Amino acid sequence: MKFFYRILVIVFAISPLGLLAQNNFFTDKSENDFQASHDQIRPIKPERFRAVQLDVNSLQQFLSTVPMEFTADAANRTAILTLPMPYGGTARFSITESPMQEPGLAAKFPDIKTYSGQGIDDGTATAKLDWTGFGFHVQVLSPVSGSMYIDPYERGNVTNYMSYYKTDLKPQGIFQEIGVEGVTDASGSTAQVTGFCSATLRSYRLAVACTGEYAVAVGGTNAQLLHSAIVTTVNRVNGVYEQEVGVRLILITNNNLIEFLSASSDPFNGNNSPGTLINESQSVITNYIGSANFDIGHTFSTGGGGLAGLGVVCNNAQKARGITGSGNPTGDAYDIDFVAHEMGHQFSGRHTFNATTGNCGGGNRSSATAVEPGSGVTIMGYAGICGSTNDLENNSIPNFHSTSQGEIGNFKTSGGGSSCGTNIATGNTAPVVNAGSNYTIPANTPFMLTGSATDADGDILTYSWEEYDLGTAGNWNSGNKPFFRSFVPTTSPTRYFPKMSDIINNTQTKGEYLPQNSQSLNFRLTVRDNKSGGAGVCSDEMTVTVVSSTAFKVTSQSSSTSWTANGSNTATVTWNVSGTNTAPINCTGVDILFSGDGGLTYPYTLKSNTPNDGAEDIIIPAVATGQGRIMVKGNGNIFFSINNANITVTSVTACDAEGATLTPTTQVNAIAGSASLNLSLSPLYSAPLSMTGTVTSSDPTMNLPVYNTGTFSCQVVGNVSTYRAYTFVVNTQGSYTFTRQSPTPTNVMMTLYQNSFNSSSPCTNFISSNGSLTGSSVSIGGSITAFLVQGQAYTLVIGTFASSQPSLPFNYSVTYAGPGTLFSGSGNYSDPGAGYSYAYVIVNNSTNIIKAISNTANLSNASTYPSGSYTIYGLSYINSIASALQTFVGSSFANFTTAIITQPGTYCANLSKNTVSVNIGGVVPVTFTELTAKKRDNNVVLNWGTVTEINSSHFVIERSANGRDFTNSIGELAAAGNSTTQQQYTFTDNMPFKGLNYYRIKQVDKDGAYTYSNTVAINFEKGGNIVIVYPNPVKHTLRVEYAATKNGKVQVQVLDARGSFVIQNNYTVTIGKNIHAIQTSTLATGVYVLKYTDVDGNTSFTKFIKE
Known part of the structure; x- marks a missing residue:
């Protein structure tokens, strides 16, 4: 079913320096508004989405002004785009243009552009955006708020859009992978792939062919629309590959030659035959494009599933052996679960699942990399297609397992993938990771792993703990390795095994199984810096040795308990030691910790390193709560146990300090x-929100509101509901899920409101309900989910479905899960x-x-x-x-x-x-003074200095022709090493490029770490600065590209055939590339002249044609 919510209007306090307007080009609509003109195909149908309408002209004007990635322009200003989140609210992103087509191909399709985005409100979020013949598309990947998309509501309509989460887009049909060429399942293999550590972004020239059947399926009725579909898919694949393995795919100049519009005109016979199509993919792409003109080839189709060669990138004889076919080759499932998976094989990634049921069988399992239990959930797993027993999720998470990262990373840096491709300088550095020490623990016992990491760039880090053991093929709960599945990375460096929520509620998540006998478990901590356009990723490893034993377990407070704290009252905590105090574990002490929030966190230490003898008296903590829990944890170790029930603590000692x-x-x-x-x-x-209590006949009543699936809005029905209401705020923006817990009856209603709740008008400020009205029937769910904004007040109403359903009184308990904490009250x-x-x-x-x-x-x-x-x-x-x-x-x-x-x-x-x-x-090894560049005859003299130097080794002088690709190192100078006084350095470039030259200095310290100076530009083109205009001819927006050698003011004037000025604009420019967008849609058709007056007063004239 579909839900639509009002926009939450947020005002952000920002610094004006270097910021463009926070542009929001979307307005909320209902699906009824869209259906009034609905006459197109809908290839993407999420079960729940937010309907929004786009101001197309304003968005296009904004996109025409965003800076180019990795340039001085991008470093000096921020173009902010505000996007509508699926469950309400907005999120801001810093946008840069991020080309993924070679210039020759981009010139053939000038209206197709791609962009990257970095989250501002959620610093872990990265975005890939595109504008194509099908309109606007957005992919946001975030471990905090989840994967979300913005796609056109229907094909052919570029104004109506859906904002939705991946979790609300259910799989359509089953994808069948035929296999992987060059892989055999050598049963019993124990080889393990090493980890991955890199911040290098490497680009590969990609040739994507397609069958005529694919063109029909994606609505490719002409060359631009067909190319548009391919661009969106590749851009979204890049969104994952750039973040996970440092790979960017660039569509080649002549890719249009292998994009076939019809089955009758294409050279393929194998659209529905993968064995035939993979051979044709290699021959067709090679014959049409030429082997020297691409690094990796792939063919899109509608039948036959997926098939790819293993590690074939750069291999001239096999590099186009990769195909992906689906009846609906559009959207997240096709782009990430299918295409990213098959291309992963081409980059040497093997399957990671360990099950052999469903599609996991038939020889698809790779014993050398079967590190995920069941179907697995990462990109090289088989989520959703291995049968109900072993399917851990319906779809993949947008992450590679660390084992896959190791395979692909090693392949691109030292394997076959290192013989082609080009590194792109991003200026990013990888995190430094420490997984911590090795430990020995008892069997049948939960444990926690905590690591640490630092990042020289100050990026927001996320952490992922993964087991990378190999074992015998089998079901996820067979008792054999691997025991623990992967999850989306989090901002916490700690992971509990199993999930803490399962320990608290005595439940089990598929893919998590505590070892019951002696084992050696290998874990890898992978840390990502979530840098848009090319992330840094690094990992470290440790080992947990499991010893056969009974469970280390807290045995006291196993049922609901009440304590009174007065500063001296004590309680006894008992636990089964289970031999943990003797060899080989040798944990002679334990820590006793206390939680006041139901067991989610344990901030209170009651005893530290008390003897591990099975019993200890503790002073009852003065922490007033009805959801207390005790944890007993091995001191200096990672194993632990918590008691089985909530503890109520009442404090009789007056201390009114509010921890806040x-x-x-x-x-x-x-x-x-x-x-x-x-x-x-x-x-x-404020106090943390607890939604536990009893509804009685003395509580207020209202007419019941529910969500009408026919009108997509709130509707009041005739039932009288007795309720209790909770008003709260959240401290962290994100998606929150509210869930009924035992002993709550199944017919208890939950309704969420923005701001205040008015019982006499129960649809006012309505956001969501667990009740859905379809026709004349109401279905009641167990949870509701909404995107909540920090500082905004909300109200959750809990009540009966009708006057006697359930009968009064009744007890209820509602819990929540989300990125932050809920606090009682309506404000700060x-x-x-x-x-x-x-x-x-x-x-x-x-x-x-x-x-x-x-x-x-x-x-x-x-x-x-x-x-x-x-x-x-x-x-x-x-x-x-x-x-x-x-x-x-x-x-x-x-x-x-x-x-x-x-x-x-x-x-x-x-x-x-x-x-x-x-x-x-660590302290930055060098503090630079400004780098400057001056002409001297036919040479360029560079001057820079340092204020301080620590552990500094040398300087590398780098040059670029475009301000992005600094692949040309033109010299080195030795550094002072360690200095607290100012140092001066000079370097002369005796052979500068003709035209514009960009320079920067890379300082390298003795440990290999490095940092960059500012970037400067100087022009050796006769006649002054370079001015480029495009597209030419132009319809709507003319871009004027100017390479400035210093900061200042410029003027752009457009003259018509009579010599009259029809456009005149002034701009402020900075050193390096500057792009101005000139709106030409109001100009009459004809020939015009653009006059450009640069910073120094020099003028240049360029003709262009207005269509």
Whole structure:
């Protein structure tokens, strides 16, 4: 069913420096508006989407002005596009033009453009966008908010669009992969692929052929529309490959020659025969294009499924042996699950699933890389096509397993894929990753893995823990390796095995199985920096040795328990030691931790390194909660257990300090000493939201609202509903799911509102409901999902379906899952209360020592906060203990938390409910002064300096003809090494290019790390600066490209045939390439002259034709 929501209007406070307008070109509509003119084919039909209408002219004008990626222009300004999120709200992205066609091909299709986007509100989000003959398309990949798409509602309509999540686009039919050429299943193979670490983006020339049947299926009634469909698919594949394996595919100049419009005119006979088509793919692409003119070839079709050669890229005899066929070759399933998968084979990636049921059988399993249980869920797995027993998900997640990353990465850097392709300089560096130590743990026992990483560029990092063991083929729960599936990366460096939600609720997720006997488990931590256009990815490995034993298990508080905290009351915690205190585990101590949020987090340490003897008395913590849980964890180890039921704690000691929550909670990554480490944090005072209670006959009533699937809107039905309402805010923007939990009856209704709820008008501010009206019948679901915005107030109403359904009173419990925390109340409260103050506790994660308790969160002093990982907690405290708090600086954070939760009368203080993670990288080895370039006769003299140098080895002088591809190293100079005084350097280029030359300096330190100077440009073209206009002829928008050698003002004038000025614009330009968009749609057809006056007053004249 389909849901449509109002736009949530958000006002962001931004710095005006270097920013363009935050352009939002979409308005909400209903599907009824679209259906009124619906006469086209709908190849993409999500079950739920947001209907929006696009202001096409405004979007095209905006896109014509965005900077080119990897240029000085892109570094100096930000073009912000606001996109509508599927469940409401908006998200901002910084957009750059990102070409994926060779210039010759782009000239043939000048109206087809591709772009990249970096999330602003969600820094982990990356986007691929395109404008083609079919309109606007967007793919957003985000581990925080999920994969989402914007696609035309119907083919042929470029104004009506759907914004939807991948999870709401169900598979249509089953894809059949015929196999992989060159792969045999050598049963029992134990070879393991190494990990991957790179920030290098390598481009490959791609030739995509298609059958005539494919052209018909995608609506390719002419050359431009057919090419449009191919561009959208390849652009979305690039969205994954650039982030995961550092590969970009560039469509070749003559790709149009192998895009066939009809079956009668194409040279293929194998559209429905993969064995025939893969041979034809190699011969047709080679014959039409020429072997020297492409690096990888692939053919799109509508039948036959998928088939590809293994590791054939760059191999002239086999590099076009790859095909992908589907009856509906459009959308996420085709682009990511199918095409990205088959091309993965061509880049040497083998299958990663371990099951042999369904399509996983028939020899498709690769024993050398079968590292995922069941069907697997990553791109080289078989999600959704291995049968109900082993299908872990319906579709792949948009990630390669670290084993696949290793295969593809090694192939492109040192294998067959290194013999062709070209590196693209992005200026990005890979994270530095530490997976931590090896551990020995008991069988049948949960465990947690925590790693760390730093990033020299300060990008937002995400973490993925994956098992990479090989074992005997079998079902996911057969008890053999591999035991644990992959998940989408998260912003937390910790993963629980199994998922904490399963441990809490005593459930099981397919693909997670605790070992029951002795095993050696190998894990890899892969960290991504989520840099749009070419991410840095790196991994590190560790081993968990499992020893046969009974489970290490908490045995106390196994049913609902009530405690009273007064500073001295105690309770006994018991657990089964299960031999963990003796060899080979040798864990003689345990930590006892407490959770106040139902077991999701454990911020309170009750005992640290207490003897692992199976029992311990703890002082009851003064943490008022109805959802307390106890965790007993091996001290210095990773195994743990939690008790089975909630604990209610009532505190009789008065301490009204409100711990609050911190905002923003975005992970911070920066270089030591960076000014950006002086953080601007704010507390949000309120209590965490708990939606547990009892509805009684004394509660208020209303007429029941539900979602009408026919009108796509809220409708009030005649039922009288008795309800309770919860108003709340969230501290992190994203998608949240609200789910009924036992003992809630199945006919309990949940309704979500934006802002306030009015029982006399229950459809006002309606967002969503778990009740759906179809015809005259209402179906009741178990959950609702919505995109919620930080700081916006919402109300969730929980009530009966009718006056006696269920009968009153009844108990209910509703939980939520999302990227942040829900807090009671309708707004931000900035006052900690009379007599109380707020501070920040900064903890060094490697030592667990408190570095500071301060009213500011300033980590910008490099000597105090060197390279490492830190956590910031908020702290509300009574003013009388301000001096006493400073005595904890330099001591253990565990001791501090024990003091404030067991001695609230002495230390009246409460920590925040959330934290901020800070990763600090090493000090930048060099601080540059500005690089300058000057002409001297026929040479270019470069001058630059350094303010300081640390561990500096040498400088590489790089030159480029276009400002993007700095593949030409023209010399090196030795560096000073270590210096605290200013150094000056000079280099002369004796053979500059004719025309424009771009220069930058790459400083390399003795450890191999590097950083770049600014980029400068100088022109050796007679007549001054270069001005290029295109397309020519032009219909709507003329682009004027100007290569400036210095900052300043320019003027663009357009003269008609009579010599009259019909257009006159002034622009500010910066060093390097500048692109101006001139709107020509109002000009009459004819010949015009463009006059360009540059920064120095030089003029140039260029003719163009207006069609």
